[in-house]
Amino acid sequence: MLNNNNFNLFLNKKNIINNIYKNNILFLKVLQIKKKYLIFDGNLKSECFIKISEFLKNSFLEIKEKDYVEVFLKNYENSFGKITVSRFKFLNYIFWKNIFFNWKNKIFIKGSILNRIKGGYFVLIKNFKCFLPFSCSDKKISNTQYYFNKNIYFLILNFNYLKKNIILSRKFVILKIFNLKKKIFFKKIFIGCIIKGIIKNITSYCMFIDTGYVDCICFFRNLTWGNYRYFNELFKIGQSILGIILKIDKKNFRIFLGIKQLFNPWNKINFLKNHIKYVRIIRINNNNIYIVICKNIISSISNFFNKKKNKYFKINNYLKIILNNFNFKRKRINCKIKFYKNYSSLSSIG
Numbered sequence: 001m002l003n004n005n006n007f008n009l010f011l012n013k014k015n016i017i018n019n020i021y022k023n024n025i026l027f028l029k030v031l032q033i034k035k036k037y038l039i040f041d042g043n044l045k046s047e048c049f050i051k052i053s054e055f056l057k058n059s060f061l062e063i064k065e066k067d068y069v070e071v072f073l074k075n076y077e078n079s080f081g082k083i084t085v086s087r088f089k090f091l092n093y094i095f096w097k098n099i100f101f102n103w104k105n106k107i108f109i110k111g112s113i114l115n116r117i118k119g120g121y122f123v124l125i126k127n128f129k130c131f132l133p134f135s136c137s138d139k140k141i142s143n144t145q146y147y148f149n150k151n152i153y154f155l156i157l158n159f160n161y162l163k164k165n166i167i168l169s170r171k172f173v174i175l176k177i178f179n180l181k182k183k184i185f186f187k188k189i190f191i192g193c194i195i196k197g198i199i200k201n202i203t204s205y206c207m208f209i210d211t212g213y214v215d216c217i218c219f220f221r222n223l224t225w226g227n228y229r230y231f232n233e234l235f236k237i238g239q240s241i242l243g244i245i246l247k248i249d250k251k252n253f254r255i256f257l258g259i260k261q262l263f264n265p266w267n268k269i270n271f272l273k274n275h276i277k278y279v280r281i282i283r284i285n286n287n288n289i290y291i292v293i294c295k296n297i298i299s300s301i302s303n304f305f306n307k308k309k310n311k312y313f314k315i316n317n318y319l320k321i322i323l324n325n326f327n328f329k330r331k332r333i334n335c336k337i338k339f340y341k342n343y344s345s346l347s348s349i350g
Helices: 004-012 014-022 087-105 171-188 306-312
Strands: 025-033 037-041 048-051 068-075 084-086 109-117 120-125 128-133 151-160 165-169 194-202 206-210 215-219 240-249 254-258 276-284 288-294 297-302 318-327 332-337 347-349
Touching: 048 084, 068 087, 084 087, 087 109, 087 151, 109 128, 151 171, 165 171, 194 215, 194 254, 288 318
Parallel strands: 128 165, 215 254
Antiparallel strands: 025 037, 025 068, 037 048, 068 084, 109 120, 109 151, 120 128, 151 165, 194 206, 194 240, 206 215, 240 254, 276 288, 276 318, 288 297, 318 332, 332 347
């Protein structure tokens, strides 16, 4: 029997009830659990029966008696005059509704890579096989087996409900995370901060250093103290290196590094005047012999030996020199060879 209060509540909830039946979704109560099927009561003309396999998860039953379950209405009346409902169809309806919502709002969805196929990978999302093309995957990682059977995030590029196809992308997720990390990285750094990176490329005028988030630029004039151009021999691609930040361009996301500024010898080099020092030869030309005096100071000695230079000098050999004078304005060192095979001392400018 309906009272006035109950009838008013029913009228208020009528829109909700109509929306539920419009989408063919019912809320049923579990009456009894049997070996092969479950019996439900939904205040309809007959009881509903659903196979127990539709509620099993890892061979365990998820529900109990007197629980309320959402199901999808397949038919109001079959050939036997009973209502037919399905739990699988309800889960399928909710799945495609979430797929459409995530695709429209560009929300990431979680899944796991199953195996590799022709042209891409199979990705499992809530027991549904999706396709991830090679062009939209993470190309930087060669060992793709690391991702197998692990929960990672994807973005839905396109889907087709009729053909039951979903195309995913991993590249957009990586780019979005990378851009967020780049913004955080630029907020933390400042001029004078020391950064570690890996040499990515060496050109005719500068060197590019990869710090993980940004490719920094280091010009040759900021690499070493001294006049030296052959930096392909000193540095190699893939070598790790430390640098100090000289300039930051936050609009274009650029960082300019300096390596020679890490060690400034000009404040403490005065006491080495007229001292004898062993140096290493790094390059021999027709005109000059290039030597490394200390950590990041490269100097040159004029070559008066001409064709006989290969007899007396070899690359990576050590040479004894005298430090004569220092030019602090031009950042240069004047030195000469001490004794070498009865030859007279040679003056040079580094």
